[in-house]
Amino acid sequence: MPVQIYLPIAEVSVNAFLLLGLGGMVGVLSGMFGVGGGFLMTPLLFMIGIPPAVAVATEANQIVASSFSGVLAHVKRRTVDFRMGWVLLIGGLVGAALGVQLFNYLRGLGQVDLLVRLCYVVFLGVIGALMFVESLNAIRKARRTGPAPKTVRRQRGWLDALPFKMKFRTSGLYISVIPPLLVGLSVGVLAAIMGVGGGFIMVPAMIYLLGMPTKVVVGTSLFQIIFVTAFTTLLHATTNYTVDMVLAVLLLVGGVVGAQVGTRIGTRLKAEQLRILLALLVLAVCGTLAAGLLLEPAELYSLGTGVDR
Amino acid sequence: MIRVLALLILAWATPASAERVVAALSQNRVQIDTAFTGSEILVYGAIVRDLPAPDDSKLGVIVTVSGPEVPTTVRRKERRLGIWVNTDAAVIERAPSFYAVAASAPIAQILLGSEDERYFISPGRALRGVMAAEGLNADKFTEALIRIREREGAFQTSDSPLFLTDDTLFSTEVRLPANLVEGTYAIRIFLTRDGVVRTRYDTVISVRKVGLERFLYNLAHEQPLIYGLMSLGIAIFAGWAASAVFRFIKA
Numbered sequence: 001m002p003v004q005i006y007l008p009i010a011e012v013s014v015n016a017f018l019l020l021g022l023g024g025m026v027g028v029l030s031g032m033f034g035v036g037g038g039f040l041m042t043p044l045l046f047m048i049g050i051p052p053a054v055a056v057a058t059e060a061n062q063i064v065a066s067s068f069s070g071v072l073a074h075v076k077r078r079t080v081d082f083r084m085g086w087v088l089l090i091g092g093l094v095g096a097a098l099g100v101q102l103f104n105y106l107r108g109l110g111q112v113d114l115l116v117r118l119c120y121v122v123f124l125g126v127i128g129a130l131m132f133v134e135s136l137n138a139i140r141k142a143r144r145t146g147p148a149p150k151t152v153r154r155q156r157g158w159l160d161a162l163p164f165k166m167k168f169r170t171s172g173l174y175i176s177v178i179p180p181l182l183v184g185l186s187v188g189v190l191a192a193i194m195g196v197g198g199g200f201i202m203v204p205a206m207i208y209l210l211g212m213p214t215k216v217v218v219g220t221s222l223f224q225i226i227f228v229t230a231f232t233t234l235l236h237a238t239t240n241y242t243v244d245m246v247l248a249v250l251l252l253v254g255g256v257v258g259a260q261v262g263t264r265i266g267t268r269l270k271a272e273q274l275r276i277l278l279a280l281l282v283l284a285v286c287g288t289l290a291a292g293l294l295l296e297p298a299e300l301y302s303l304g305t306g307v308d309r
Numbered sequence: 310m311i312r313v314l315a316l317l318i319l320a321w322a323t324p325a326s327a328e329r330v331v332a333a334l335s336q337n338r339v340q341i342d343t344a345f346t347g348s349e350i351l352v353y354g355a356i357v358r359d360l361p362a363p364d365d366s367k368l369g370v371i372v373t374v375s376g377p378e379v380p381t382t383v384r385r386k387e388r389r390l391g392i393w394v395n396t397d398a399a400v401i402e403r404a405p406s407f408y409a410v411a412a413s414a415p416i417a418q419i420l421l422g423s424e425d426e427r428y429f430i431s432p433g434r435a436l437r438g439v440m441a442a443e444g445l446n447a448d449k450f451t452e453a454l455i456r457i458r459e460r461e462g463a464f465q466t467s468d469s470p471l472f473l474t475d476d477t478l479f480s481t482e483v484r485l486p487a488n489l490v491e492g493t494y495a496i497r498i499f500l501t502r503d504g505v506v507r508t509r510y511d512t513v514i515s516v517r518k519v520g521l522e523r524f525l526y527n528l529a530h531e532q533p534l535i536y537g538l539m540s541l542g543i544a545i546f547a548g549w550a551a552s553a554v555f556r557f558i559k560a
Contacts, residue, residue: 004344004346004487005343005344006341006342006343006344006345006346006487006522008518008521008522008525008526008529009525009526009529011488012487012488013345013346013347013487013488061540061541061544062544064541064544064545064548065544065545065547065548065551066548067548068544068545068548068549069548069549069551069552072549072552073552110382110384110395110398111394111395113395114392114394114395118392230541233537233540233541233544234534234537234538234541236537237529237533237534237536237537237540238533238534238537239533241529241530241533243529243536243537243540245525245529245536245539245540245543246343246521246525248540248543248544249543249547252544252547252548253547256547256548256551257551259551260551260555293392293393294391294392294393295393296388296393297386297393299453299456299457300385300386300387300393300453301383301384301385301386301450301453301454301456301457302383302384302386302395302457303381303382303383303384303454303457303458304381304382304383304384
């Protein structure tokens, strides 16, 4: 097997073991933390010189694979709320279509790199900071041997007042379809622009905003992610020709193996420690990308031809 | 009869024109396959003379290799609201994707400026002459393109050595980088006497993707829906296979 491999769509020659290694490393992390890993992989692909448009489109393809193996397990355990999944999916498909439109529009203007990086810096920054603070608090609470803190009932008044209510039996909810549609929509936009599944946005939104029970959240979000990222992959493939199959397969192989290893490591660490580690990782990626935007680049000029470089 | 005589006189009057360049390449085709990491092309040849070489004038041999011209957008970043953003852009319609020059001596010594202007040989002429960016500060965008392509190894603007033996045999190596644009690469070989181009030899190399690379690239561009569905199929199969394998290992 050649060490250097020429990617047919990205049109760059990269080290095959580097890609397998990256796939494996992100796989380990996603297995450890139970996250998709798209938000780590896409920026890493930028850093090794894959054109951003190719990185985003190819990563969407890879997420289909990693989510598919995940959702099978959840279907078996009956922890997928299909009805909620479909509603989220409808929103997601619309969002993905809008996202790809926006992506292509900004690509024409030469601003797609900026958009993707800004999205990453904002989302990774906010989520990393929230996770960091939350897990620090959790550790402090665990040390303090006091009574368990009272769970505060959320105010959901305005959400209950919305029309078009629907019964979601698996989740035990009777709510308006508007909030899940909007959640799906925003995740779809993010999937198309950032090359992520969007689980890191959707899971908290499902728990805190929609009030879904935790046990069905992961399976349902995976269900939605598969279809939205598959749709995104097709849109990128047919409008930009930026899905690189060779790149996707290499990342997949590494990722699948890494995920299994990661799951085993994850069971040996404490949940709070895991979350602090993940938070630090997210903040580190965020910081690297932010530095790229804030520091004066060594080369102020850049070239663009067929594939955005 | 008169015509033959005239030709003879002409041949006698300009003995240098009796020199011809005969050249060959180590390969006429570059195939981009999965293992492609760039390629070295050996350009070699000889100067054939019907008459003895005139030894009073300085001989020079220059080899140029130029890739297909691709419209290229050059963008400039500026700081806006604290972050670096692409602001201005210029489109260079005829930007060569590759250019390399090899010469038997520094080009300025074996090529007159007027000849350079005519044949676009030196990197400065060949690149700046062809690429005309429009608008304000156009030169800066052209310079930036040359600088970036130089760094990528696509413009080899410092003349690489060309070995000339006994004013007759010559050879040089041109390094083609991995990120080549597909198409026809023109090779020109110039023979100069006292800085004047006396004869030239033209040939081409064709750069093509082959095998899996060709297949995937064509499929992605000509049948994007099928390609997309195939990518998804492979992804889903790989995801399913992976979980099946690990379930098997666990059991």
